[in-house]
Amino acid sequence: MQVPLVDLRAQYLKLKPEIMAAFEEVLDSMRLFLGPRVQAFERDFAAYCECQYGVGVSSGTDALILALRACEIGPGDEVITVSNTFIATIEAIAAVGARPVFVDIDPETYLMDWQQLEQVLTPRTRAVLPVHLFGHAVEMQPVLDFARAHGLKVIEDASQAHGATYQGQRVGSFGDIACFSLYFSKNLGAFGEAGICTTNDSSLAERMRMIRDHGSRIRYKHELMGVNARLDEMQAAVLLIKMPYLDQWNAARQAHAQRYAELLQDVVEAVPVTRPWGTHVYCYYVIQVPARDQFREALAKEGIETNVHYPIPIHLQPACSIYGYEKGMLPVTERAAEHIVSLPMYPELTEEQLQLVVAAVKKNVLAGVKKM
CATH class of the missing domain: 3.40.640.10 (Type I PLP-dependent aspartate aminotransferase-like (Major domain))
Known part of the structure; x- marks a missing residue:
């Protein structure tokens, strides 16, 4: 699938x-x-x-x-x-x-x-x-x-x-x-x-x-x-x-996110957090993993699409070189950009699909840990 x-x-x-x-x-x-x-x-x-x-x-x-x-x-x-x-x-x-x-940014949110x-x-x-x-x-x-x-x-x-x-x-x-x-x-x-x-x-x-x-x-x-x-x-x-339908769709996203968190929080480096003063509507479901490129390739082979939002911080983009920023100036942003990956997230995601994603994440993260 x-x-x-x-x-x-x-x-x-x-x-x-x-x-x-x-x-x-x-x-x-x-x-x-x-x-x-x-x-x-x-x-x-x-x-x-x-x-x-x-x-x-x-x-x-x-x-x-x-x-x-x-x-x-x-x-x-x-x-x-x-x-x-x-x-x-x-x-x-x-x-x-x-x-x-x-x-710079908060390392958790x-x-x-x-x-x-x-x-x-x-x-x-x-x-x-x-x-x-x-x-x-x-x-x-x-x-x-x-x-x-x-x-x-x-x-x-x-x-x-x-x-x-x-x-x-x-x-x-x-x-x-x-x-x-x-x-x-x-x-x-x-x-x-x-x-x-x-x-x-x-x-x-x-x-x-x-x-x-x-x-x-x-x-x-x-x-x-x-x-x-x-x-x-x-x-x-x-x-x-x-x-x-927006509130209904957001509620579905939040339910999917809760399931992801229950099943992955002890597997990946980080799952999304929600602060007490706010709510999260999960436009993207962003986790952190080691060896991200290999991880994404492995999931792609199993038919699971992922993305990175965003792989190169804006201050390090060639188009922004005129502003004088260099690597190391925003360390939290830069570290996050090296580890984050977005998993499938949309209101119509089924429990079967979610379980397939979770199984693939667990298998490939644990396999990566064993190799290290």
């Missing part, structure tokens, strides 16, 4: 009748972008995140860029963030002309170590960009306290944490703006690329709406230089159908 990292087809088949009907309605109307479905999804998702405003965009990367631009962050400014993330977080900072400044924020603060610091990575919420209160004390903006990258909470409140509702990727493999995913920003600030919401639509509120009247980053009606139709 093959066990994929993510089984998108299994989810699609259950929703296919609803989705095909929605597609037909959109195509019959020929209202293809910024129409009623986009507006409905913006309202529904903002309410889900306990926010007043949602701004649908074309990708998670665009969501980050629009958020930074709306906060008037640009050339000469610095944004404190983490290197343990997908490169889109840093691309967005670079795209507005600002400079990313990295802090892989999330921003807020205790290092003061160490990297400079007169050029304009914002903090915490990343709710893998599905677990960042410890937000210290981040917010630090930002308020220094007059900084807070922009949450919640691209992997749809529905996760911090102290009982959903991520996406803490910062000045929060950004979500709705990439097709996420907990809530479109059929391709999509994203959304959430905020409680009406002026920031309005500015993002203008930027995403060529800088205009009224067609052909351009108040600022914008971009084309609009969410289209077809993707919004999919997202509206999926939204009511």
Whole structure:
């Protein structure tokens, strides 16, 4: 039996009748972008995140860029963030002309170590960009306290944490703006690329709406230089159908994670942890193993797909060499990148599939231990 990292087809088949009907309605109307479905999804998702405003965009990367631009962050400014993330977080900072400044991560959660924020603060610091990575919420209160004390903006990258909470409140509702990727493999995913920003600030919401639509509120009247980053009606139709299932799907992910942890915590070097103040929605199920490359090859031979999120820390990527970081400067991030591996995780994962994954992990980890 093959066990994929993510089984998108299994989810699609259950929703296919609803989705095909929605597609037909959109195509019959020929209202293809910024129409009623986009507006409905913006309202529904903002309410889900306990926010007043949602701004649908074309990708998670665009969501980050629009958020930074709306906060008037640009050339000469610095944004404190983490290197343990997908490169889109840093691309967005670079795209507005600002400079990313990295802090290291907590070795157990892989999330921003807020205790290092003061160490990297400079007169050029304009914002903090915490990343709710893998599905677990960042410890937000210290981040917010630090930002308020220094007059900084807070922009949450919640691209992997749809529905996760911090102290009982959903991520996406803490910062000045929060950004979500709705990439097709996420907990809530479109059929391709999509994203959304959430905020409680009406002026920031309005500015993002203008930027995403060529800088205009009224067609052909351009108040600022914008971009084309609009969410289209077809993707919004999919997202509206999926939204009511999100909590159910997250609960299934959490149940799978609990089973994995019960069966693997004494086998692998580390399983995911959940802090008492937060919840984890397991966009990815990330463990640590020795001899990772050999481990992945062995599982692939048994039909089990794995991945590494992410093998090269952003501060060591060739594209980021201009920022002057070198190996050894973020030791916790660098060590994690050498050991982490993601196991299959999706709501439709069956008990049989999970047991196959566990058996393969046990066999290959224990075989590796015996050889050492």
